[in-house]
Amino acid sequence: GAVVSQHPSRVICKSGTSVKIECRSLDFQATTMFWYRQFPKQSLMLMATSNEGSKATYEQGVEKDKFLINHASLTLSTLTVTSAHPEDSSFYICSARIPTNEKLFFGSGTQLSVL
């Protein structure tokens, strides 16, 4: 099956720093990728839809300037959490859709802890 690689798997940073998370589709081209966040014991919430070569579409309530998304190629999307604060601590997961298939394939997630 399709593989989506997400790095890093875990990051601990100081408040005020920026953190970049990468999401790669390893064996297919993904014109669309999605970014989710998940708080403990809660379900996934869609943050934004990342489209290759164009601006990301953010869900209501998600700050564009805080969560920067770049989808510069058909196999890579990045999420940068700028000026991270403790309330940004969460589990972030990316997913990608194969153009000819409606199934979504998910990365392994990134646990962000902001001290």
Next chain:
Amino acid sequence: KQEVTQIPAALSVPEGENLVLNCSFTDSAIYNLQWFRQDPGKGLTSLLLIQSSQREQTSGRLNASLDKSSGRSTLYIAASQPGDSATYLCAVNPDKLIFGTGTRLQVFP
């Protein structure tokens, strides 16, 4: 606004039991419904995808049904094993995935 609910929230059963996990959604206008498995601290694995025109899908010991008109789906797990312990999420797709709250399953030997 589409809302997805899963019942029960948690389930603990002995090995070998047959299980039914429930998922309900408020708006029947969906393209498909997916069931996922999530292991602690990990990403999601797609288990089954049911198109809106389909009634059920099967994969190994898993069977998922869909009744779009009543806004319900069930995931049936036959002969449960300890390795099935995980959180199971359903998600409906009107135009983007909307996830349920999940069912945390524990199967003990």
